[in-house]
Amino acid sequence: MSLLDQLRAMTVVVADTGDIESIARYKPRDTTTNPSLLYKAAKMPQYERIVQGAVEFARSVDGDRKARLEACMDKLAVGFGKEILQIVPGRVSTEVDARLSFDVEATVAKARRLIEMYAEEGVGRERILIKVASTWEGVRAAERLEKEGIHCNLTLLFSYAQAVACAEAGVTLISPFVGRILDWHLKDRGVKAIPATEDPGVESVQRIYRYYKAHGYKTEVMGASFRNIGEIVELAGCDLLTISPDLLKELQDADGKLDRKLSPDAADGQPEPKISLDEKTFRWMLNEDAMATEKLADGIRRFAADIVSLEKLVSKLIDQPVAV
Template identity: 65%
Template sequence: MPNQLDQLKAHSIVVADTGDFASIKEYQPQDATTNPSLILKAAGMKEYGDMVDGVIAQARGDAGSTEAFLAEAMDKLFVAFGVEILKIVPGRVSTEVDARLSFDVQGSVDKARRLIELYERAGVDRERVLIKLAGTWEGIVAAKVLAKEGIRCNMTLLFSFAQAVACAEAGVQLISPFVGRIMDWYKKHEGRDGYAPQDDPGVHSVTRIYNYYKKHGYPTEVMGASFRNAGEILELAGCDLLTISPDLLRELHDGQGTLERKLSPESAQSLGEEKLSLDEKAFRWMLNEDQMATEKLSDGIRLFAADAVKLERMILDKG
């Protein structure tokens, strides 16, 4: 019998949630996704030292001020990892816009264009790149602008139904609901040690979004993310995509037993909710009414921004 990872690949596109090339090669996912935290971790690994040093040296030669140098080095470092990842995976790589631009529409658009420009200079077609933007109202507006230019976006830090509805209406390519971080919040606020996979609040959130999209024919892809255990992943078998850390990829690879598909477009027709339409005021109010999503979105932006600052410090130390 095939292992659970191979069975999962029959129902969902498996995406590696890492910047580590070796892990990507080992588990052969279709796509890969990165973020500032993952790039910070990978950039500190000895085996990537020469590549990182080379990128920083080139950025130093191309930029003048410290601010310009850091911006250039960060962009080129993110793209350098992405280019190498695309030599391994047959599909797409997700590269994140600086979280400090999460409330800046034009800044996000400009940064996305710059990242795509660097990829295209490296010979990578823009169709193989997903630009990651935070699921703020400003991020969603930026994604709508970029979609008209053929720049596809992956909306990250997504915790609420309001965010999912607005992303679908904006015609974004893909959303990444954060399963594990949703569960973390409920564990803390309900004073629980954990949940059975079928009762997991993060699993319920992604299932609701998936069914809504499929019932109403939205082409936006749903990619479950931020998993804390393999049980969450198995409960979402059939979701369009699932981005999984190396540790959990290993656990699924070693796992035996029959995997059951849990989500499908057919079942969504009877389970999906009535269609909503959200303008900015309705979006902000609906998100505000969701305490978990409001807190986790804010927290996620701060954490990614903090890791971006740490990466800048590392670049300055090396440059």
């Protein structure tokens, strides 16, 4: 059996892509998208019909140019999500605009709107995860949404403090960013490589996973943002792993025995004590973690920049004269 087949036997494999063809090829249970992935997919000729459908929808919306652009972006995200859900049997993660990462009310409103648009397309909320950045405000918004039956995936997660806050808020899923943690430590240490067995991103996910299982949290852990299959191998057994098509192919082409590294049954022993975080404690713990502070801010900026790029792309299409 390939490493990918063995991994599927112990972990839910999720495709980290907006490329529908790749999703069909590797048959994951779930799929995650983000502004960067949607921007890439929107420029591909094979998805022109999805983009054009969003543009036509935007043109029908009453309001000013800003309202039409926002409608187009929402419709585009839902359009790709609906297409993906025709292939995968599980869920798709659809991301809230990163520029709302510090606005609880706007995040809640956007999530409700996306769920409403999915419902209009015949897609139930049980198949949607709303992706929200793991800021204090993002966690609070997700807590409210979960109570409404809108399930959330807390993304851009780099620290223990973020993970603890998410679990306490009762969110459905977290996405710790393994590869971006590694990137920071490579630069900080001035080295070109760190073995997967000592990878700080891997160690972070292992710590979070064991804390969750030891204290009975229902929040699922989905490792994300991988740089190599060694990181994935070290997290075999994690609740979920979201993996890019390139690394899925590597796993599919590789053989050998894959050992389970994480298991709920092996999470007891002497767990770290359970803690509770108020806003002041959360912000202080995050502030004390230079890597997490920098990568969270950088991740929000990057996603926001890709949203702006996507807006520029669709804005030109909205403004084009309609053929008669």
